[in-house]
Amino acid sequence: MDYRGKVVIVTGASSGIGRVTALDFARRGAAVVVVARREALLRQVADQCQAVSPKSFDLPGDLGDRSFAEHVVDETVRRLGRLDVLVNNAAVSKHKHTYHTTASEAEDVMRVNFLSCLWTTYAAIPPMLRQGGGFIVQVSSFAAKVPPPREGLYAASKAAMNAFSEGLWNDLAGSGIHVGIVHPGPIDTEIWDKEDEPPSYDGKKHPPEIVSDAIREVIERKRFEITIPRRSPQLVAARVMRLLAPGALRRGMAWMEPVPDELLERARERSRKGKRLGESD
Ligand SMILES: NC(=O)c1ccc[n+]([C@@H]2O[C@H](COP(=O)([O-])OP(=O)(O)OC[C@H]3O[C@@H](n4cnc5c(N)ncnc54)[C@H](OP(=O)(O)O)[C@@H]3O)[C@@H](O)[C@H]2O)c1
Structure with a gap:
């Protein structure tokens, strides 16, 4: 393409x-609009994009705010006249025991990881309809398919993204x-490095380039779903077990990261004091 x-x-x-x-995308000649909160870092990325694709620019802001998420799309179309590809990639991680998580923290995760993608998507559909088409690529997570312990909230935000996108595929x-x-x-x-509580996983981590390649494959081959890395024995085994032996998979995951007795005892202690989840002693 x-x-x-x-x-x-x-x-x-x-x-x-x-x-x-x-x-x-910038190296391939597209004008790229980059979005995130950390202005200085974002500026550096925008500068690198501009060096090879001069119409690129940055829009710093918080995607957890609906008016900003909509502004990102509106401002892009206002300045560049069209929108061909929307990549919803921004998210926060959350590896934290439910006992330690507050309801407002949960809302924040859903707002950034799921609702921001819905808001930008809703804003992008009218200009894409006007110009005759476009591509919307959601960066989800394998965690939505097989939720690891302490990541139910993160997995839920990505599972919501998946269900929304599957419905959208039909509607569009x-x-x-x-x-x-x-x-x-x-x-x-x-x-x-941003996890609230250290994750138990310390296995191989793959380069981010495999994700950007998959994003282009979604566009160029009109693929609906791609799981990467493709031939990872762990991911294949987890998917097969999820299908054939979901109970065994759940127990296996729980065994990998058990709930320590003292953690449960502290949660009981706080509950006896009438605390809500996530409230400190
Ligand atoms: N790395 C993995 O192992 C992995 C696995 C599965 C899925 N993913 C998914 O891949 C995507 C990218 O993650 P990554 O690994 O590249 O992590 P990352 O380096 O932490 O990137 C997350 C990006 O989201 C931005 N962001 C977070 N909250 C935001 C907000 N409220 N408003 C605007 N931007 C916000 C961050 O920028 P600022 O902090 O500057 O706002 C950052 O640019 C995420 O959707 C993640 O869930 C990653």
Whole structure:
């Protein structure tokens, strides 16, 4: 596919997968609009994109705010006249025991990881309809298919994204707008350093380039879903077990990261004091 003259939005482009994806599209000639909160980092990515694709620019802001998420699409169309590809990649990780999580924290995760993708998608459909088509690519997670312990909330936000996108795929029939999902397994980015509680996984992590390649494959081959890395024995085994022996898989995952007795005891203690989940002693 010739990306020259195309307009691409990449959310969560200040680091990791989003950064690599933005640079990849820019090198291929697309005007790339990069979005995230950390202005200085985002500026650096925008500068690198501009060096090879001068119409690229940055829009710093918080995608957890609906008016900003809508503004990202509106401003892109206002300045560049069209929107060909929307990559919903921004997300926050959440590896934290439910006993330690507050309801407002849960809302924040759903707002950034799921609702922001819904808001940008809703804003993108009318301009894509006007121009006769476009591509919406959701960066989900393998965790939505097989939720690891302590990640129910993160997995739920990505599972919501998946269900929304599957419904959308049906609803957009005949519109020329293609929606697809990429489900990465463990990828080597700074997301692992941002966890509230240390994850038990310390196995191989794959380069973010495999995700940007998959994003382009969704577009170029009109694929609906891609799970990467493709031939990872762990991911294949987890998917097969999920299908054939879901109980055994759940017990196996729980065994990998058990709930310590003292953690449960502290939660009981707080409950006796009338505390809500996540409230400190
Ligand atoms: N790395 C993995 O192992 C892995 C596995 C499966 C799925 N994924 C998914 O891949 C995507 C990219 O993650 P990554 O690994 O590249 O992690 P990352 O380096 O932490 O990137 C996350 C990006 O999202 C942005 N972001 C977070 N909250 C935001 C907000 N409220 N408003 C705007 N931007 C926000 C961050 O920028 P600011 O902090 O500057 O806002 C950052 O650019 C995520 O959707 C993640 O769930 C990653």
